[in-house]
Amino acid sequence: MILEIYSNIFINPWPYWAGGIIIGLLVPLLYYYYNTALGVSTGYGNLVKILLPAGKLKWIQEKYPDPWNWRVYFIAGIILGGFISSTLSGNFGFTLDMGRFTTLVGWPTIAGVIYFFSGGLLLGLGARIAGGCTSGHSIHGIANLHGSSILVTIFFLIGGIIAANLVQAVLMGGNW
Amino acid sequence: MNKNLGFLGFGTLFGFVLSRTGASDYDLIVGMFIGYDYTLVGVIGTAIITGAIGMRILNKFKHPVKNGEPLKVKAKELSRWSILGAGIFGLGWGITGACPGTVLAQLGEGKIYGFFSFIGMIFGTYLYARLKEKYPLL
Structure with missing residues (x-):
């Protein structure tokens, strides 16, 4: 029984609706806790400011006063989530x-x-x-x-x- | 809880779920666009419906935001170029079989090509910043 629950969460692929419900719940949850809209791509500007010589670009300077804000942590989390999922299901590996x-x-x-x-x-x-x-x-x-x-x-x-x-x-x- | 740590946690949940449902799978994304596999239409559709119901319920709370602030939900404004940008984004989506969120899950799964899609997205954002210098309305 416990093994079955474990397999269904960590090893077998999820049915579409289970994933959809959790992803959808992120929208109200992020508003409830942080009054913040769900979004990923804006955080790539943080990475530009951190990783590339973008100092003179006005848009980066204005939009990203602090590149080490929550967006970087959200991005790091998504990478970590993919790592945990693939590791526990036995699918992790550097692969082409x-x-x-x-x-x-x-x-x-x-x-x-x-x-x-x-x-x-x-x-x-x-x-x-x-x-x-x-x-x-x-x-x-x-x-x-x-x-x-x-x-x-x-x-x-x-x-x-x-x-x-x-x-x-x-x-x-x-x-x- | 510290906001950054909170987002690390929510991000981890997001990436985990994307990976578990197959949203980080090239075949499912490209297959959706060609019409062979509608799993991800189900994922995105369920997410939209759940999000919409969740926001309705949240709006009925006495304090929709935990700390008592008024809820700030704002529609994104469009420029005259937004549609073109959306089309460009779509081409990239169909080429890489990834989007800015799912590519991060691919990265965590160890997919090497996903890493290069990710690097491309960083440079694409940089390219936007460069273009924005010349074309401020973009």
């Missing part, structure tokens, strides 16, 4: 495995590195222009019925659908 990208796109590692870096570049740039990401706009914003977040999320999805279908058609030869 990226599902069907690895099995269907026969690229050398360096090409893969450039590919994922470039996609990340679009994510970082796009999130700032759009004013948020999946957590801030799509989950927090829509849960609060904000029209701007609904509109932005529609365009997130359009971009994702275009990119993924192109990747499948061109790089994966139409396979899946």
